[in-house]
Amino acid sequence: MIDAAQSIVAFTGAGISTESGIPDFRSPGGMWSRLKPITYGEFVASEEARLEDWRRRFVMNEDFARARPNAGHLALASLLAAGRDIRIITQNIDGLHTRSGFPADRLIELHGNSTYGRCLDCETRMELAAVRAAIDDTGASPRCPVCGGLVKAAVVSFGEAMPREGMNRAVEWSRRADLFMVIGSSLVVQPAATLPVIARQGGAELAIVNRDPTPLDGEADLLLRGSIGAIFERIGASG
Structure with a gap:
């Protein structure tokens, strides 16, 4: 799916960072x-x-x-370094994607x-x-x-409005993607959880990599359970 995609969006949640000890x-x-x-x-x-x-x-x-970026963070950065058109939308506030070497102009920290x-x-x-x-x-x-x-x-604290500019960019990236990867998100926090739906409506394939079930598992073209680091370490090595 990654090899065939022209525009990839990775949507990451807490599950990618728990493997770094957060x-x-x-x-x-x-x-x-x-x-x-x-x-x-x-x-x-x-x-x-x-x-x-x-x-x-x-x-x-x-x-x-x-904490240190783990194999999941590093694999996403390696895909970009290998010339893939990939962007990251993250719900995480820990800065690990930046520390993995992923550039700010291709990263939206929604929260x-x-x-x-x-x-x-x-x-x-x-x-x-x-x-x-x-x-x-x-x-x-x-x-x-x-x-x-x-x-x-x-x-973004509880009760604080989401930054409109960041959310608008995230929606636009999702609409343009032809592969949308959910990585370590339970997909229950709104409005961020609408982004894979928007991507799917735009024609993107949907891959979900998460430890636990999500509300969109039935919509996924690919559903993977297991260690995010182990799964993406293989992808990084083959990419």
């Missing part, structure tokens, strides 16, 4: 089963919520920093990226080291050095 937040035992998520509204309204959100982010990003902060007003980027230093120095949540606005991790 926990799936939504699964039993994951973070959201142990801690109540801090919503966007709570973050904006409460200094206490902001400080707790940043405390969690620092812990989370220590896990991200220790953002937890490895840096961003001003909610002017969108100025703020590195985590600067965020931590600001909190340590003042005891208060960080403010934008440009406009003074609130700085939040550059992720």
